[in-house]
Amino acid sequence: MENTGFNLENKRKLLYKRKRRRKIIFRLTLLFTLIFCVSIYFILNSKGLINRKVTLSPPKEKEFIVCIDPGHGDFDIGSKSPSGSLEKDIVLSISLKLGELLEKENIKVVYTRTNDSLPWLDDANDSLKERIKISEVFKSDLFISIHCNSNYDDTNAKGIETWYKLNDEESKDFAEDIQLSLSNLNYTDNRGVKTYAKKEDALAVLELNSANSALVELGFLSNSLDEKYLTLDSNQDKIANALKEGILRQLAVDN
Numbered sequence: 554m555e556n557t558g559f560n561l562e563n564k565r566k567l568l569y570k571r572k573r574r575r576k577i578i579f580r581l582t583l584l585f586t587l588i589f590c591v592s593i594y595f596i597l598n599s600k601g602l603i604n605r606k607v608t609l610s611p612p613k614e615k616e617f618i619v620c621i622d623p624g625h626g627d628f629d630i631g632s633k634s635p636s637g638s639l640e641k642d643i644v645l646s647i648s649l650k651l652g653e654l655l656e657k658e659n660i661k662v663v664y665t666r667t668n669d670s671l672p673w674l675d676d677a678n679d680s681l682k683e684r685i686k687i688s689e690v691f692k693s694d695l696f697i698s699i700h701c702n703s704n705y706d707d708t709n710a711k712g713i714e715t716w717y718k719l720n721d722e723e724s725k726d727f728a729e730d731i732q733l734s735l736s737n738l739n740y741t742d743n744r745g746v747k748t749y750a751k752k753e754d755a756l757a758v759l760e761l762n763s764a765n766s767a768l769v770e771l772g773f774l775s776n777s778l779d780e781k782y783l784t785l786d787s788n789q790d791k792i793a794n795a796l797k798e799g800i801l802r803q804l805a806v807d808n
């Protein structure tokens with residue numbers, strides 16, 4: 554009996570020991586598994602292999618801004634045709650049409666003037682600087698100055714020409730796109746793209762402008778054929794559309 558009691562006590566102790574050992578093994582396994590998992594996590598994380606949920610907002614598409622500069626305005630009439638058509642009126646009308654077309658293409662448009670009054674003091678030098686200032690403030694991508702020519706020494710002189718910034722390939726490219734679009738309308742001579750020979754002769758609106766810029770002369774108001782074309786509303790629509798096409802080609806290049 555005593556022997557049996559001893560055996561039972563021994564068995565209980567043995568069972569207890571086994572149970573403890575299993576508990577310790579279980580805890581150690583758990584601990585090592587945890588250490589293993591944590592180590593794997595840190596290794597993968599350090600190598601950037603774990604996909605994190607990115608909650609950043611999607612990048613905004615860059616908005617293109619075109620500054621349209623209708624030349625002259627107010628007291629400054631620009632060129633005048635023998636019949637009395639004024640450069641400042643023709644270029645304003647075409648500029649507004651162009652702006653409307655660009656806005657339909659979701660392009661932001663900034664004008665240096667939207668009517669016959671100038672939003673700055675009436676000084677010719679200030680006028681040019683103020684036009685550039687508007688373009689700079691809005692951080693325009695493109696700046697287009699719109700004008701008409703005249704030559705009363707030679708009233709046969711006619712045609713379109715587009716001016717670009719001296720030694721500036723981007724500006725030259727822009728001017729070429731504008732010139733090509735307009736000459737495709739075939740309403741007058743194609744006088745090509747031009748730049749000034751010397752810095753002193755620089756066209757201020759181009760030279761002082763940090764935006765890619767061009768200045769277009771749509772035709773000669775001193776020439777009766779050019780004048781007739783430029784003053785007709787339906788032709789102004791065509792010109793505005795051609796200018797838009799030239800600008801869109803530029804934006805496609807920038808993209």
Ligand SMILES: [Zn+2]
Nearest residue numbers: 624631700701
């Ligand atoms: Zn002009």
